[in-house]
Amino acid sequence: MTPHEVDPRELRARYPDVFDRPASARLAMPAMIVAAFAILIYGLVDLDFSPSRFFAGLSQLGWITLMMIPPDPGSSLPVYLKALGETLSIAVLGTTLAAMFALPVSLLAARNVVPSSILRFPVRRVLDSIRGVDTLIWALVWINVVGLGPFAGVLAIAVADFGAFGKLFSEAIEGADRKQVEGIRASGGSALHEIRFGLLPQVLPVIAGQVLYFIESNTRSATIIGIVGAGGIGLQLAEQIRVLEWQKVSFLILMILVAVAAIDFISSKLRFAIIGKRAVA
Amino acid sequence: MTTAVSILPEQQLAVLNAAYRQAVARRRLRLLFGAAIFAAALALAAIGAEVNLRTLFTHFGNFISYFDRILTLDSGQRVWTDVGEWLWGWRKWLKMLGETLLISYVGTLIGATLAFCLNFFAAENTSPAPWLRFTVRRLLEFARTVPGIVFALVFVIAFGLGPMAGVLAIAIHSTGALGKLFSEIVENADMKPVEGIRSTGASWLACMRFAVVPQVTAGYASYALLRFEINVREASVMGFVGAGGIGQELVVAIRKFYYSDVSAILLTIIVTVFIIDITTGWLRGRLFGKEART
Numbered sequence: 001m002t003p004h005e006v007d008p009r010e011l012r013a014r015y016p017d018v019f020d021r022p023a024s025a026r027l028a029m030p031a032m033i034v035a036a037f038a039i040l041i042y043g044l045v046d047l048d049f050s051p052s053r054f055f056a057g058l059s060q061l062g063w064i065t066l067m068m069i070p071p072d073p074g075s076s077l078p079v080y081l082k083a084l085g086e087t088l089s090i091a092v093l094g095t096t097l098a099a100m101f102a103l104p105v106s107l108l109a110a111r112n113v114v115p116s117s118i119l120r121f122p123v124r125r126v127l128d129s130i131r132g133v134d135t136l137i138w139a140l141v142w143i144n145v146v147g148l149g150p151f152a153g154v155l156a157i158a159v160a161d162f163g164a165f166g167k168l169f170s171e172a173i174e175g176a177d178r179k180q181v182e183g184i185r186a187s188g189g190s191a192l193h194e195i196r197f198g199l200l201p202q203v204l205p206v207i208a209g210q211v212l213y214f215i216e217s218n219t220r221s222a223t224i225i226g227i228v229g230a231g232g233i234g235l236q237l238a239e240q241i242r243v244l245e246w247q248k249v250s251f252l253i254l255m256i257l258v259a260v261a262a263i264d265f266i267s268s269k270l271r272f273a274i275i276g277k278r279a280v281a
Numbered sequence: 282m283t284t285a286v287s288i289l290p291e292q293q294l295a296v297l298n299a300a301y302r303q304a305v306a307r308r309r310l311r312l313l314f315g316a317a318i319f320a321a322a323l324a325l326a327a328i329g330a331e332v333n334l335r336t337l338f339t340h341f342g343n344f345i346s347y348f349d350r351i352l353t354l355d356s357g358q359r360v361w362t363d364v365g366e367w368l369w370g371w372r373k374w375l376k377m378l379g380e381t382l383l384i385s386y387v388g389t390l391i392g393a394t395l396a397f398c399l400n401f402f403a404a405e406n407t408s409p410a411p412w413l414r415f416t417v418r419r420l421l422e423f424a425r426t427v428p429g430i431v432f433a434l435v436f437v438i439a440f441g442l443g444p445m446a447g448v449l450a451i452a453i454h455s456t457g458a459l460g461k462l463f464s465e466i467v468e469n470a471d472m473k474p475v476e477g478i479r480s481t482g483a484s485w486l487a488c489m490r491f492a493v494v495p496q497v498t499a500g501y502a503s504y505a506l507l508r509f510e511i512n513v514r515e516a517s518v519m520g521f522v523g524a525g526g527i528g529q530e531l532v533v534a535i536r537k538f539y540y541s542d543v544s545a546i547l548l549t550i551i552v553t554v555f556i557i558d559i560t561t562g563w564l565r566g567r568l569f570g571k572e573a574r575t
Contacts, residue, residue: 133551136518149331238434
C-alpha cells in the first residue's frame with residue numbers, strides 16, 4: 001500500500017488556522033521573547049554587570065568555597081546547637097501564634113460566613129497589606145519594640161504569617177461544603193453553631209495541614225531573621241560571614257540544611273497522618 | 282402531626298450506645314494526648330525563644346505608638362495632610378524601586394533559564410541517567426534550601442556591594458525552587474508524544490524539544506510569573522545586606538528613626554507588590570485561558 005498522497009494546497013485550504021495564522025499571532029511570541037531579552041540586557045547594564053566583575057567574583061567565590069572545606073564548628077558547637085534550637089522555637093511559636101489569631105479573622109474574610117462585602121473588603125485589604133511586607137521588615141520593626149533577640153523574631157513571624165494564614169484559611173472556609181451548615185441550620189442551630197459544627201470539622205484538617213507546612217517553611221524564614229538581629233542561627237551565620245570564618249559558615253549552612261530536612265520529614269509524616277495521603281497539596 | 286421514627290429495642294440500643302461512647306472516648310483521649318504533646322512543645326519553644334510576656338505587655342504600647350510615629354511628620358501633623366512633604370524623596374525611592382524590580386526580573390529570568398536547562402535531568406521520566414538525576418536533584422535542593430539572603434551575604438563579599446550580588450542570589454534561589462516545580466510538570470506530562478518522536482529515531486534532545494516542551498511551556502510560564510512575584514518581595518529586602526534595591530533605604534530609615542520615611546517607603550513597597558500581584562495574576566489568567574481554549 002502506498003502512503004496516502006495529499007495535496008498541500010488542499011490541506012492549506014482546509015486548515016487555514018494552522019497554515020495562515022494572522023501576522024499578529026505569528027509575531028506575538030517572537031516579539032515577547034525579544035522584549036523579554038531587551039529588558040534583560042537593559043537590566044544587566046543598569047545593574048552594573050560586567051564580565052570582568054563577574055569572573056573576578058566567580059574566582060573569589062571559588063576561593064571562598066575552597067576555604068569552606070572541611071566544615072568545622074571550632075569550639076562553638078554548643079552555641080550553634082542552642083541557636084538552632086532557638087530557630088526551631090521561633091518557627092513553631094510564631095506559626096502557632098499566627099494561626100491562633102488568624103482563625104477568627106479568616107472567618108470574617110470568608111464569603112460564606114460574612115456575606116456583606118463592605119465588612120469583608122477592609123479585612124481582606126488589611127491582610128493583603130500585611131502580606132506585602134516581608135518577614136525581615138517586620139523583624140526590624142519588632143526589634144524597635146521589644147529589643148534585639150528571638151522574641152522579636154517570634155513576633156515578626158507571627159505577624160507576617162497572620163496575613164498569609166488569614167487568606168489561606170478564608171479560602172479553605174470558602175471551599176467548605178455548604179450542606180453540613182444547612183443541616184445544622186435546619187435543625188435549629190444558631191450562626192455560631194453553624195460555624196462550630198458545620199464549618200470547623202471540615203476546615204480544621206485542611207488548616208492543620210497548612211499550619212504544619214508553614215512551620216516547615218518558617219524554619220527557613222527563622223534562619224534568616226537573625227541576620228537583622230532577631231535571634232536564631234541566622235545571627236551566628238551573619239556574624240561568621242562578616243568575620244570571614246568560612247569553615248564555621250559552611251558548618252552552619254550544613255546544620256541548617258539538616259535541620260530543614262528533618263523538619264520536612266517530620267511534618268510531611270504528620271500531615272499525612274492528619275489529612276490522609278491524597279489531600280496533601 | 283405524627284412522626285414515625287423507628288426506635289430500636291432497649292438492649293440493642295444499649296449495645297450501640299456503649300460502642301459509640303467508647304469510640305468517642307477513644308478519639309477524645311487521642312486528641313487530648315496530641316494537644317498535650319503540642320502544648321509541651323510550645324512551652325519548650327517559649328523557653329527556647331526567650332519569650333517574655335512582661336516585655337511584650339510593657340512594650341506593646343510601643344508597637345502601637347510606632348505606627349502612630351511613622352504616620353506623623355516632623356512637624357507633628359499626620360502624614361496624609363501633607364503628601365508632598367511625606368513623599369519628599371519619591372524620585373530617589375522610585376529609582377530604587379525600579380532597581381528592585383529589575384533585580385527581581387533579571388534574577389527570575391536567569392533562574393528560570395537555568396531551571397529550564399536542568400529540570401529535564403531532574404524529572405523521573407526524562408532523565409537520561411539515574412546518577413545524573415541524583416546529582417541535579419541534590420544541587421537544586423541545595424539552591425532551594427539555603428535562603429536567598431544567605432547567598433546574598435556571601436555574594437556581597439565575593440562580588441562586592443551592589444545589585445549584582447542580589448541578582449545572583451535571587452537567580453540561584455529561583456533556580457532551585459523553579460527547577461523542582463518544572464521537573465514536577467515534566468513528570469506529569471504525557472509520554473506518548475515522546476515515544477512517537479523516539480520511534481522516528483530522534484535524539485534525546487529532539488524528544489525534549491518536540492515532545493515535552495510544547496506540553497509544558499504554559500505551566501513553566503505560570504510558575505515563573507509566580508516566582509517573579511515572590512522575588513519582588515525578596516528583592517525588597519536584599520538591600521538589608523547591601524545587595525541593592527529599596528531595602529537599603531528602608532533599613533537606613535528604620536535604624537535612624539526617620540519615622541515618616543519608614544511609612545512612605547513601606548507604602549511604596551506595598552503598592553508595588555500589589556500592582557505586581559495583580560498584573561501577574563492577570564497574565565497568568567490569560568496564559569491559562571489560552572491553554573483552555575486550544
